[in-house]
Each structure stands twice: as C-alpha cells, then as structure tokens.
Amino acid sequence: MSFQQNQTFEINRNGRFEQIADDLGPILYRENVVVNQIVEVVKNKGKIHGWEVKSGGSAGELSKQVLGKGDQVILDFGDHQVGYLSLHIQPVGSPPDAPLHLRLTFGEMPVEMAESFSDYDGWISSSWLQEETIHVDVLPNQLKLPRRYSFRYLKIEVLDTSPKYKVSFDNVSIEAVTSADVHNVDTFEHKDKELVEIDRVSIKTLQDCMQDVFEDGPKRDRRLWLGDLRLQAMANYATVQNNELVKRNLYQFAAVPNQDGQVSANLFVEPTLIPDDTFLFDYSLFFTTTLYDYYQATKDDEAIHDLWMTAYRQIEIGIERLDRRCIVEDDDSWWSFIDWHPELNKQGPSQAILIYALRRAIELAEILQKENEKNFMLTQLAKVEEASIKYLWKEGQGFFVSGEQEQVSWATQVWMVLAEVLDQEKSRVLLKRLLTEPPKIEMNTPYMHHHLVEALFLVGLDHEATNWMKMYWGGMLQDGGADTFWELYNPTDKEFSPYGNHLINSYCHAWSCTPTYLLRKFLK
Amino acid sequence: MSFQQNQTFEINRNGRFEQIADDLGPILYRENVVVNQIVEVVKNKGKIHGWEVKSGGSAGELSKQVLGKGDQVILDFGDHQVGYLSLHIQPVGSPPDAPLHLRLTFGEMPVEMAESFSDYDGWISSSWLQEETIHVDVLPNQLKLPRRYSFRYLKIEVLDTSPKYKVSFDNVSIEAVTSADVHNVDTFEHKDKELVEIDRVSIKTLQDCMQDVFEDGPKRDRRLWLGDLRLQAMANYATVQNNELVKRNLYQFAAVPNQDGQVSANLFVEPTLIPDDTFLFDYSLFFTTTLYDYYQATKDDEAIHDLWMTAYRQIEIGIERLDRRCIVEDDDSWWSFIDWHPELNKQGPSQAILIYALRRAIELAEILQKENEKNFMLTQLAKVEEASIKYLWKEGQGFFVSGEQEQVSWATQVWMVLAEVLDQEKSRVLLKRLLTEPPKIEMNTPYMHHHLVEALFLVGLDHEATNWMKMYWGGMLQDGGADTFWELYNPTDKEFSPYGNHLINSYCHAWSCTPTYLLRKFLK
Incomplete structure (x- = not known):
C-alpha cells in the first residue's frame, strides 16, 4: 500500500519498547522444498489473467534437459513458497570458456511466467518484480541466491553460455521460511469441502x-502495516497462535510514534526500526483495537499497561479530527485507507471506525481503571454516535452517507454495522438492503x-x-x-x-x- | 581466443606437478582506488569507435547528485583497473518502500559506456559484457560486488526506486588486485617520450x-593461454620479475596434458585445474620455448629437469605433423593460431615456429645432457630447414609462401626470420622487402x-x-x-x-x- 509524503515529522523513539520488541524476535521455521514438476504456461481464457500451467514433465526429467543460449524451463514447486532458492548447475560439453548468464524469474501466478516484466507499466516500482539476471563465472556451481522470494513458479532462462558448452540444472530447491508453526493447528471440519479448502488456503x-514481522505480502511490500497486522492477529489467534509476534509488532509501532504520539501506518524494520511517513486515520486507530484483541487473546496485563498511553493517544488524535458537528473532517488527501477505490469517500467509514475503536478503548480503560479517560471517551462516544445518526444516516434511503456529496458506498454501511451504531435488527435490515440494492461504489x-x-x-x-x-x-x-x-x-x-x-x-x-x-x- | 571442440581427449594428470603449481599460488597485491571524476561520453570521430570522455565534474560532486528512476552517472577511475567494486548508497526522501534496482556497466573504453550492450551481435558469448543488474533491499547499503571487473569507467543507472525516494552514491572505490609488484621496476629512460609512455603502458x-595466473585479458577470457604466457613471461623478466608465477603456470600446463602428452592451448584453473579441449600446433610448441626462456632468466635446474619430458614431447608432436617433404601438414581446421585473420594460411608460419622451437629445445637438451634427443633434433632441424628453403622459399618473389595456394603473408616472413632460416643479411633484405612490398594478407x-x-x-x-x-x-x-x-x-x-x-x-x-x-x- 502506498503513498503519502510527509517529510516534516519527527520520531519520538521509545528505546525500552524497541528493546522489548527486539527480544521477541521470532524463530524462523525452515523447510527444504524441492521442485514438484516441469510445467508449460498456456492460454486459457477461463482462468485469471488468461493463463494456466500444464504439466511438462516430472521433476526427475530436469537434470536430463540440456539448455543453451535462448532456452528456458519453467519449474513448479507445487505450492506457494517463501524462501531462498538453491540450484546446482552442471556444464555440458567443453569446459566452460565464458561465464553463464542466466535470468531467473519468480512467479506466484502463471501470468508472471507468461508475460514479460519489461512490458510492466504500473505506477509503483518495477523493482518489486521478482527477476534476477546473474553471471556465474565458475561451473559446476552450487548457486544460492541471497534474496528471499515469494513464488510457486520459477522460470530459468539461459541468456548465454558460449558456443562450446551448455548447461543442465538439478537439485533446485527452496529453503522455505515462516515464523508460523502450522503443525499444531486444529483441523477445521465442515461438511462443505469448499469451506475446508478456504480455511486451508487462508x-x-x-x-x-508470517516472517520476522507480520508482513502484508511476502512479494510486496514485505512490510508491517497496521491494517494487515490487525487481521493477521485475528487469524493467528484462531490458528497458529504465535501471540508473541503480535506483541512484538505492537511494541514496534509504539516505539516510534511521531512528535504528536501518532503511530505510523507502517514500519520498516531494516536496517533499523523506522516509521514510514504515512499516517492514516483508520490505521492509527487500529493500533488500539489490535491491542484490545491481543489482550482478549492473551490477558497480558503487562502489555496493556505498557501500551495504554499509545493506544489512548490514537483515540485522542481520532477525536481531534471531529468537526463541530462531531463528524470526522473529510479532505481530498489520502488521509484514511478503508479500501483501494479511487472514488470512495472516506468520511463515513472513518467515522464508524472511530466509534468501533472507542468501544474497545473504553473496555481497556475499564480493565486498567482509567476512570477519567473512560468517562471522557464515554461522553465522546455518545456524541459521535448521535452525530452519525443525525448527519450521516438517511432514513429515506435507508443508507448511511459519506462526504459532502453524500456518497452511498458499501464501505460506509459495513463499517457502521461493525461499529454497532444501529441496533442489531436495524443493522440486519441495512445489510439486507445493501445486498439487494448494491451501491455503485463497490468493494x-x-x-x-x-x-x-x-x-x-x-x-x-x-x-x-x-x-x-x-x-x-x-x-x-x-x-x-x-x-x-x-x-x-x-x-x-x-x-x-x-x-x-x-x-x-x-x-x-x-x-x-x-x-x-x-x-x-x-x-x- | 576460441574455439575448437574435441570431446574425445583424456587428461593424463600429474598430481606432483599440480601440487607444485598450487604451492606457488601468488600473493595478490591490493590497492584501494577511488573515483577520479564524473565524466560524460561524447562523440568524436577522431577517436577510436567515435567516442571520448569529457569531464563532467569532480568526484566530490558525486554524493550531491540525487538520482531517481531513469537517471545515470558515469564515473572515471583515472586509469585502467582490475578489481572489486564497493559503493555506498544513501536513500534520499521518504524511507525506501521498494527495493532499489540498479544497472552497473563496467567499461575499459568510452564505447562501452556509450553503446547499449543489448545491441551486441558478436559471435562469442555476450556473457563477457561487464554489466550487472542488482536489487538492493535495504538502504543505506554498503554494496560490495563479488565478481572481479576490468575497467576504467563505471556507469550507474537507476532502473527504479519508488515514487517516494531517490538515491545518492558515495565512497565508490575499487580494491585493485595484481600479482605484479610494480614498485621495484627500473625506470626506462629515453629521450623519445613516446617510447617512455609506451613502456609505461606496457x-x-x-x-x-597478472593475477592468480598470467591471464590473457582480465575482461575476457581471464585465462591462461600458452601464446600469451610466453610473451607475458618475456615482459615479466624485463620488469616485475615474478618468475615464480611463470614457473607455476608451466607446471600447470605440464600437469594436465592429453593422452598423447600434448599440452592444451589454454587452461581453466577453477573450480579445478582443467585443460581446454583446444590444442594448437604453435601453442604447444611454445610450452618448450617458454620453458627455455624461463631457464635463461632463472637458471632453475630443478624446473627443467621436471619439465623436460613435457617440453620434448611437444617437439615430437610437432615433428609428427611433418609430411614426407618435411613440411608441416596443412588442413582446413583451426589447427594453429598464428594470428586472427580469416584468410591467413597457417602452414608457413607453423613450419617456422617448429624450427624456432627446435633450436631452443636443442639447447635445453644440451644443458640436460640428453644426447639422444639432442642428436635426433639436430637431424630433424637440418631436414626441416632444408625443406623450408626447398619448398616454401620462392627466390623469384623473394618471399616465403604458405599452403597449396602459395600464399604470401606477413606472418610467414616474420616467423621465418625469427626462426633464422635465412642468414641475417638475407633476413634483413626479406624484411625490407616486406615493408616496401607489403603482402595483402596483413597482421x-x-x-x-x-x-x-x-x-x-x-x-x-x-x-x-x-x-x-x-x-x-x-x-x-x-x-x-x-x-x-x-x-x-x-x-x-x-x-x-x-x-x-x-x-x-x-x-x-x-x-x-x-x-x-x-x-x-x-x-x-
């Protein structure tokens, strides 16, 4: 997710929180994964992006293939992998009298094997495309690539050898890494096998x-975003339960707020812990709700004592954005995330997220016996809820609206329900209407x-x-x-x-x- | 130099020679070389390939340049360098939210900075073109490239960063390596300053x-060729005098002859000592002459005792190629090197090189008191010289000829003079004629x-x-x-x-x- 530039902020660094986070650095589980089969990528209009893979031979055939200049082979590791690639390269013919020049392309999807990366014309950096060109001076060679990749498919292209030799490949394998221990997860049993499969793929x-932190995506951006962390943490409690990783990431956010105490929307962890200069209304509030969820899962009193001030400050910052009506101020910048949609107005769902966060912060204040803060938030909650009904709910339409143009979007209705602004029955009617009279601004x-x-x-x-x-x-x-x-x-x-x-x-x-x-x- | 394929030969490996060569592995002298200036490459029809460099700023300006997607800078290290590149990369702007994608191009000459390598259409491997594309995941970064390059100029192109940051470069330096200690070489003094400059550049x-072995070229092929070794050894005795490196390389050739005892035209030294499957008439004979030169420079009796059998075997193999007339047999293959010239006939100069080698082998036999071999060679020498005059010398033309077509080339005349087939006066006349009536087949x-x-x-x-x-x-x-x-x-x-x-x-x-x-x- 990207981009907003705000060069003026300062980091208010908390060394103790950073140290606690460092001490919680996870164990990475490592597994060796070998090639499953050789494949070809073929057109199929029925599949996403119009491509699918077809078997092109068993993995055992690979070492028998001899590749010269211009030749290529596509390998399939059988499932999605995140890790480090190794392969053995054997020269065939005369002793290699020139370096081997290779291009390796890693793809999560068949389309990445089929379409040339040089045609990429998107607006975010092409440097995320997983492709390397490599010279190998000495053969035979046991090549181990230093970068981590996220992929199922690997295309090996021989850009050049020399007229005197070719090459073959064997022992192509991945050291797959994760900080999730999946071996003790309970089986999800259900008569609907599609749901069982959805659970497995989830x-x-x-x-x-799950790596050194909860990353948003191992291909891109490989980074700790609050919006992703919140959802990953929920899935984590229900399955692999690496709760210390959630704790680590919460302490990381709390360690590097800006001069106002606001936590960043995302963090860089290398070369050192650095907050991005992106601050989002909804993501900052999710620090508080993620801490709440973490406490519900762990009852870790020490953590909520440590992190309460940070959590409460996000609520205060949210409240500071309220106008005289008690509606969060809208503007034309990328101030709140909500969804990737160029026309989506963020006011309505952001208002709902403030309510959603206030409810959870009030519970935390009660646990911590913070009476003043609790009472302040209860007062605010009442005002914000009332304002939401008064200004954003349109009884005639049966929908909440957002922004000056009174936009009706899926996002606003969904978040108002999650924020429990209406009672459950009214929320149910709202969602039924949403499904039967879908607004133009979709998800x-x-x-x-x-x-x-x-x-x-x-x-x-x-x-x-x-x-x-x-x-x-x-x-x-x-x-x-x-x-x-x-x-x-x-x-x-x-x-x-x-x-x-x-x-x-x-x-x-x-x-x-x-x-x-x-x-x-x-x-x- | 390239190529001939001969897959049937076997290596007759001599472990003792290989061990002696290993023990003579040279010290590499290392020197840190920093960027001299920023340059631009501009067209100039008066210069080779139509390009020359112009100053584009002092080295100190480099760290102030901020480069984004599509930007480039060309650096000049002030002189030719062979070594390992390091550079420091500093991000400028927001924290880097995507990898840096760089292309580094190394050039010995301005043309390599000016013309795109992707247009290369030559017949030997493009993998020799010194270019790398690199992803850098963590910034700032102290990048050290693992491969060795041969260059004076470095082009740094930023292929992509992200919309949020750019980069600058500083501390760009080379760890230059050589096994030549140039600090104790006597100055060559001469009133003609051009000759002094030619000496310096030589x-x-x-x-x-001069690296781990005497390489033919540090850019390409980075390999030990006998024809190059012979000349390098001569220059070495006159200057840096790393005579142990010559000895090492002679033992390496002698360690891996084929089943007939013929030494290869060139050796690979990594991953292990391997002879190339290229065997050249002239290059094999140069093993013998190089040993002779080495002995003249060092009086290393042990080495000539060890290597005599190998040296003598090359002479025998040369003699085996003589036809009934005592002229070396010609053929259409790439059997002897002599020069890069598609139309050059190799028979005449190869005949001369056999004579040149016989003279020196006879001297070695005398030193080693190998009477039988000496007498055999004296007899052969007389026959080969006589045949050369009888069949290759054309009194009417005043030139030696080569091959069935009786080709007159520079190469044949030059080598016949070096082989001292004519007396000095006649040789002088021949060379004067060569200069005034130059043959079409040039050098x-x-x-x-x-x-x-x-x-x-x-x-x-x-x-x-x-x-x-x-x-x-x-x-x-x-x-x-x-x-x-x-x-x-x-x-x-x-x-x-x-x-x-x-x-x-x-x-x-x-x-x-x-x-x-x-x-x-x-x-x-």
Missing part, C-alpha cells in the same frame, strides 16, 4: 506472511470483503456470510487455483489492479487470510 | 593481466605485430622496429588514449574485431604488453 496465506479488496462478511455474521446473517465467502474466496480458488489468497480480487473486474498492472499485484496477501478466523469464530 | 597492461593483432618488431630488431633494423612500435602502440595511445594496450588494433581498420563486434574486444590484453620487453632488450 492458513497457508497467513503462514507465508475492491479482500480487506473490505472481510469486513462485509464479519458484519453479516455479526447481525446473524450466517447464510449470506458463508455464501459471500464461497463466492469471493472460493472464486479465487476457481478462477486461478489460488495457493494463497490474493491482495486484490474483483469478481466483476478480474484484471483489477490499483497499480495499473496486475504483474505487480501480490498473490499472497495478509489481509486475505481472514476466512480461517471468520469460519472458526462464527461457524464452530 | 607495464600497466602486464600488471593488470591483425598486437601479437603478430610484436613478432614483426622483434624480427626487425633481430636483423638490426632498429630504426624500423622503433618506428613500427611508435606507429602501432603509439597509435593506440593517440587514437584512444589507451591506458592499457588492446587485444586488437588495426590502424587501417580501426573497428576490426574477429568476434563481429568491438564491444566484446578486450582492451587490456597480455599479448600487447611486449613493447617494454622489446625496448628494454633492444634499445638499452
């Missing part, structure tokens, strides 16, 4: 995003679809929630045989990319891993 | 080719020009020899400001490349380093 998605990301499904479960529309999951996450399985769930999927516009090119999309993305949480919480 | 060329490499100049000195044509050196090696200085002497230079066809493209030519090449030997031997 956990795989979570697993591959573009699994992140937003997650919130819809959670809202449906919250008001008891379990059947609709389950069907939506099957339509949406099941759609990724059917359209592309997803090994992990994607950053972006719009069933009505399958080529959608907010970046101008689907090659740069992430196909294993944290905010898509939540079905396992939803299924295990609401369908047990 | 030694720099030798220095940059294409500094390697062949070296032999002409040595022949001129040998017959006392010192003035002509000196002028030729000034015309030829001096021409490289004038046409391209050569920092080191080039693999290829033809004053009448300055774009000449035997490889189909001048981008792949080596511009620091061992066989061009001999003027220092010629000047110091003949003009002292």
Whole structure:
C-alpha cells in the first residue's frame, strides 16, 4: 500500500519498547522444498489473467534437459513458497570458456511466467518484480541466491553460455521460511469441502506472511502495516497462535510514534526500526483495537499497561479530527485507507471506525481503571454516535452517507454495522438492503470483503456470510487455483489492479487470510 | 581466443606437478582506488569507435547528485583497473518502500559506456559484457560486488526506486588486485617520450593481466593461454620479475596434458585445474620455448629437469605433423593460431615456429645432457630447414609462401626470420622487402605485430622496429588514449574485431604488453 509524503515529522523513539520488541524476535521455521514438476504456461481464457500451467514433465526429467543460449524451463514447486532458492548447475560439453548468464524469474501466478516484466507499466516500482539476471563465472556451481522470494513458479532462462558448452540444472530447491508453526493447528471440519479448502488456503496465506514481522505480502511490500497486522492477529489467534509476534509488532509501532504520539501506518524494520511517513486515520486507530484483541487473546496485563498511553493517544488524535458537528473532517488527501477505490469517500467509514475503536478503548480503560479517560471517551462516544445518526444516516434511503456529496458506498454501511451504531435488527435490515440494492461504489479488496462478511455474521446473517465467502474466496480458488489468497480480487473486474498492472499485484496477501478466523469464530 | 571442440581427449594428470603449481599460488597485491571524476561520453570521430570522455565534474560532486528512476552517472577511475567494486548508497526522501534496482556497466573504453550492450551481435558469448543488474533491499547499503571487473569507467543507472525516494552514491572505490609488484621496476629512460609512455603502458597492461595466473585479458577470457604466457613471461623478466608465477603456470600446463602428452592451448584453473579441449600446433610448441626462456632468466635446474619430458614431447608432436617433404601438414581446421585473420594460411608460419622451437629445445637438451634427443633434433632441424628453403622459399618473389595456394603473408616472413632460416643479411633484405612490398594478407593483432618488431630488431633494423612500435602502440595511445594496450588494433581498420563486434574486444590484453620487453632488450 502506498503513498503519502510527509517529510516534516519527527520520531519520538521509545528505546525500552524497541528493546522489548527486539527480544521477541521470532524463530524462523525452515523447510527444504524441492521442485514438484516441469510445467508449460498456456492460454486459457477461463482462468485469471488468461493463463494456466500444464504439466511438462516430472521433476526427475530436469537434470536430463540440456539448455543453451535462448532456452528456458519453467519449474513448479507445487505450492506457494517463501524462501531462498538453491540450484546446482552442471556444464555440458567443453569446459566452460565464458561465464553463464542466466535470468531467473519468480512467479506466484502463471501470468508472471507468461508475460514479460519489461512490458510492466504500473505506477509503483518495477523493482518489486521478482527477476534476477546473474553471471556465474565458475561451473559446476552450487548457486544460492541471497534474496528471499515469494513464488510457486520459477522460470530459468539461459541468456548465454558460449558456443562450446551448455548447461543442465538439478537439485533446485527452496529453503522455505515462516515464523508460523502450522503443525499444531486444529483441523477445521465442515461438511462443505469448499469451506475446508478456504480455511486451508487462508492458513497457508497467513503462514507465508508470517516472517520476522507480520508482513502484508511476502512479494510486496514485505512490510508491517497496521491494517494487515490487525487481521493477521485475528487469524493467528484462531490458528497458529504465535501471540508473541503480535506483541512484538505492537511494541514496534509504539516505539516510534511521531512528535504528536501518532503511530505510523507502517514500519520498516531494516536496517533499523523506522516509521514510514504515512499516517492514516483508520490505521492509527487500529493500533488500539489490535491491542484490545491481543489482550482478549492473551490477558497480558503487562502489555496493556505498557501500551495504554499509545493506544489512548490514537483515540485522542481520532477525536481531534471531529468537526463541530462531531463528524470526522473529510479532505481530498489520502488521509484514511478503508479500501483501494479511487472514488470512495472516506468520511463515513472513518467515522464508524472511530466509534468501533472507542468501544474497545473504553473496555481497556475499564480493565486498567482509567476512570477519567473512560468517562471522557464515554461522553465522546455518545456524541459521535448521535452525530452519525443525525448527519450521516438517511432514513429515506435507508443508507448511511459519506462526504459532502453524500456518497452511498458499501464501505460506509459495513463499517457502521461493525461499529454497532444501529441496533442489531436495524443493522440486519441495512445489510439486507445493501445486498439487494448494491451501491455503485463497490468493494475492491479482500480487506473490505472481510469486513462485509464479519458484519453479516455479526447481525446473524450466517447464510449470506458463508455464501459471500464461497463466492469471493472460493472464486479465487476457481478462477486461478489460488495457493494463497490474493491482495486484490474483483469478481466483476478480474484484471483489477490499483497499480495499473496486475504483474505487480501480490498473490499472497495478509489481509486475505481472514476466512480461517471468520469460519472458526462464527461457524464452530 | 576460441574455439575448437574435441570431446574425445583424456587428461593424463600429474598430481606432483599440480601440487607444485598450487604451492606457488601468488600473493595478490591490493590497492584501494577511488573515483577520479564524473565524466560524460561524447562523440568524436577522431577517436577510436567515435567516442571520448569529457569531464563532467569532480568526484566530490558525486554524493550531491540525487538520482531517481531513469537517471545515470558515469564515473572515471583515472586509469585502467582490475578489481572489486564497493559503493555506498544513501536513500534520499521518504524511507525506501521498494527495493532499489540498479544497472552497473563496467567499461575499459568510452564505447562501452556509450553503446547499449543489448545491441551486441558478436559471435562469442555476450556473457563477457561487464554489466550487472542488482536489487538492493535495504538502504543505506554498503554494496560490495563479488565478481572481479576490468575497467576504467563505471556507469550507474537507476532502473527504479519508488515514487517516494531517490538515491545518492558515495565512497565508490575499487580494491585493485595484481600479482605484479610494480614498485621495484627500473625506470626506462629515453629521450623519445613516446617510447617512455609506451613502456609505461606496457607495464600497466602486464600488471593488470597478472593475477592468480598470467591471464590473457582480465575482461575476457581471464585465462591462461600458452601464446600469451610466453610473451607475458618475456615482459615479466624485463620488469616485475615474478618468475615464480611463470614457473607455476608451466607446471600447470605440464600437469594436465592429453593422452598423447600434448599440452592444451589454454587452461581453466577453477573450480579445478582443467585443460581446454583446444590444442594448437604453435601453442604447444611454445610450452618448450617458454620453458627455455624461463631457464635463461632463472637458471632453475630443478624446473627443467621436471619439465623436460613435457617440453620434448611437444617437439615430437610437432615433428609428427611433418609430411614426407618435411613440411608441416596443412588442413582446413583451426589447427594453429598464428594470428586472427580469416584468410591467413597457417602452414608457413607453423613450419617456422617448429624450427624456432627446435633450436631452443636443442639447447635445453644440451644443458640436460640428453644426447639422444639432442642428436635426433639436430637431424630433424637440418631436414626441416632444408625443406623450408626447398619448398616454401620462392627466390623469384623473394618471399616465403604458405599452403597449396602459395600464399604470401606477413606472418610467414616474420616467423621465418625469427626462426633464422635465412642468414641475417638475407633476413634483413626479406624484411625490407616486406615493408616496401607489403603482402595483402596483413597482421591483425598486437601479437603478430610484436613478432614483426622483434624480427626487425633481430636483423638490426632498429630504426624500423622503433618506428613500427611508435606507429602501432603509439597509435593506440593517440587514437584512444589507451591506458592499457588492446587485444586488437588495426590502424587501417580501426573497428576490426574477429568476434563481429568491438564491444566484446578486450582492451587490456597480455599479448600487447611486449613493447617494454622489446625496448628494454633492444634499445638499452
């Protein structure tokens, strides 16, 4: 996710929090994964981006293939992998009298094997495209690449050898890494096998995003975003339960707020802990709600004592944005995330997220016996809820509106339900209306679809929630045989990319891993 | 140099020789070299390949330049360098939210900075073009490239950063390496400053080719060729005197002959000592002459005792190629090197080289008191010399001929003079005729020009020899400001490349380093 530039902020660094986070650095579980088969990528209009793979031979055939200048082979590791590639290269013919020049292309999806990266024209950096050109001076060679990649498919292209020799490849393998221990996760049992498969792929998605921190996507941006962390943490409690990693990441955010005490929307952890200069209304509030969820899962009193001040400060900052009506001020900048949608107005859903966060902060204040803060927030909550009904609810339309243009979007309705602004019955009616009279401003990301499904479960529309999951996450399985769930999927516009090119999309993305949480919480 | 494929040979490995060679592994002298200036490459029809560099700013300006996507800078290290590049990369702007994608291009000559490597269309491997594309995940970064490069100029291109940050570069430096200790070389003093400059550049060329072995060229092929070794050893005795490196390389050739005892034209030293499957008539004989020269320089009795059998075997193999007339058999394959010239017939010069080698082998046999071998060779020498006059000398033309078509080439005359087939006076007349009635089959490499100049000195044509050196090696200085002497230079066809493209030519090449030997031997 990107971009907002704000060069004037200062970091108010807390060394103790940073040290606690450092001490919680996770163990990485490592597994050796070998090539599953040789494949070809062929056109198929029925599949996402128009490509699918077909078997091109067993893995055992690889070492028998002799590749010269211009030759290539595509390998399939059988499932999505995050890790480090090794391969053995054997010269064939005369002693190699010139370096070997190779191009290695890593792809999460068949399209990345089929379409040339040199045609990429998106607006975010092409440097995320997973491709390396390498010279190998000495052969035979046991090559180990130093960078980590996120992929299922590997294309090896021989750019040049010399007229006197060719090469063959063997022992192509990955050291796959994750900080998730998936071996002790309870099986999710259900008569609907599609839901069981959705649960399995959700956990795989979570697993591959769990590294040194909860990353948003191991292909791109490989970074700790608060919006992703919140959802990953929920899926984590329901499955692999690496709760210390959540704690680590919360302390990291709390260690580097800006001069106003606001936590950044995302952090860089290398070369040192640095907050990005992106600050988002909703993401800062999610620090507080993620701490609340963490406490519910762990009852870690020490952590809420340590992090309360940071959590409360995010609420204060949220309240500071209220206008005289007690509605959060809108503006034309990228001030709140909500969803990837160029026309989406953020006011309504942001108002709801403030309410959603206030409710959880009030509970934390009660646990910590912070009476003044609790009373202040209770007063604010009442005002903000009242203002939401007074100014944003349109009884005639039966929808909440957002912004000066009174935009009706999916996002505003969903978040108002999650914020429990209406009672449960009215929320149920609202969501039913949403499904039958869908607004033009739709949802573009699994992140937003997650919130819809959670809202449906919250008001008891379990059947609709389950069907939506099957339509949406099941759609990724059917359209592309997803090994992990994607950053972006719009069933009505399958080529959608907010970046101008689907090659740069992430196909294993944290905010898509939540079905396992939803299924295990609401369908047990 | 390339290529001949001969997959059937076996290696007759001598472990003791290999161990002696290993024990003689040289010390590499290391020197830190920093950027001299920023440059621009501009068109100039008067310079080689039509390009020259112009100053674009002091080295100190570099760290102030901020480069974003599509920007580039060209750096000049002030002289030819062989070594390992380090550079420090500093991000400018927001924290880097995407990898940095860089292309680094290394050039010995301005043309390599000016013309795109992707247009390369030569027939030897493009993998020799010194270019890397690199992703840098963490910034700031102290980047050290693992491969060794041969260059004076470095082009840094920023392929992509992200919309949020740019980069600047500083501390760009090279760890230059050589096994030549140039600090104790006597100054060559002469009133002609051009000759002094030619001597200096010769030694720099030798220095940059002296690595773990005597390499033919540090850019390409980075390999131990017998033809180059012979000339480098001569220049070495006259200057840096790392005689142990010559010894090491002779033992390496002797350690891995084929099943017939023939030494290969060149060796690979990594991953282990491996002979190339290229066997050349002239190069094998040069094993013997190089051992002879080594003994003259060192009086190393142990080495000639050890290596005599190998040296003598090369002579026997040469003699085995004689036909009933006692003329070496010609054929259409690439059986003898002599020079890079597609139309050059190799018979005449190869016959001369056999005579040249016989004379020296006979001296070695005398030192070693190998009476039988000595007598055999004396008999053979007489026959071969007589046949040369009888069948190859054309009294009417005043030239030696070569092959069925009775080709008259520079190479045949030059080598017949070096082989002392005629007496000195007749040789002098022959060379004078050569200069005034030049044959159509000319000389294409500094390697062949070296032999002409040595022949001129040998017959006392010192003035002509000196002028030729000034015309030829001096021409490289004038046409391209050569920092080191080039693999290829033809004053009448300055774009000449035997490889189909001048981008792949080596511009620091061992066989061009001999003027220092010629000047110091003949003009002292």
